[in-house]
């Protein structure tokens with residue numbers, strides 16, 4: 682079994698399904714108040730070079746519930762902010778901690794670090810991927826639908842880290858994924874090529890209506906990700922029409938599930954009424970970050 686959790690494409694279907702099954706078990710235990718201290722005495726080092734609410738809090742609370750401890754280090758308050766390279770910081774942290782989660786820009790930097798590091802490394806978001814979030818998304822869908830593989834998934838908006846991870850998920854799980862982006866904002870071409878070579882049911886389009894037509898799950902994310910703030914204005918123009926709103930929702934299946942990893946820019950990529958509406962499972966999706974990540978931590982770190 683893989684010791685790091687950097688990309689969904691590094692994992693087999695059986696392994697990812699085992700993580701979802703363990704998530705179900707741990708969520709039940711947590712809800713009924715049954716202790717599940719699988720990582721007693723272990724410490725998770727958390728290295729963040731970008732902002733976070735959900736990822737930081739859910740990993741920290743998750744480690745506590747598993748009987749361990751989490752240590753949060755942000756670039757702004759550590760030597761990283763003064764130029765110490767992440768690969769040095771992370772290598773030092775690995776000598777104190779039993780596992781490391783990193784949120785940063787370069788995916789390659791995380792891969793390089795994981796090569797050097799002898800404790801498990803988890804990707805808490807890079808510019809390329811956000812695998813923990815997509816596992817939480819899949820788990821949330823599984824709470825509403827019997828079989829993840831029989832559904833049609835639609836991504837509307839930016840071909841960003843979330844879209845790339847969804848493409849990997851479509852490849853491993855074997856479901857149909859339609860990705861609608863404006864021209865020039867398509868998902869990573871190497872990720873797409875690998876998925877196509879592996880026979881993924883992946884449809885890329887520039888037409889959100891076509892992508893949403895009859896879909897069981899509609900998913901989106903901000904138009905400008907962390908690190909792209911200066912492109913916000915030009916992106917707002919390019920992405921107009923790529924909004925999940927009540928009109929687009931009408932094109933999907935009547936009981937379509939609406940998802941968003943949050944934080945959302947209400948009125949841009951998604952409207953307020955859809956976030957708060959009956960099709961939205963967005964806040965369960967956020968909660969499930971906790972349960973899924975506990976399963977990932979336990980899978981990687983149990984001795």
Ligand code: CP
Nearest residue numbers: 733734735736942943
């Ligand atoms: N969805 C997500 O990763 O949220 P944060 O940026 O708040 O961690």
Ligand code: NVA
Nearest residue numbers: 841902906907942943
């Ligand atoms: N695509 C977004 C996801 C935030 C959770 C970003 O990278 O900023």
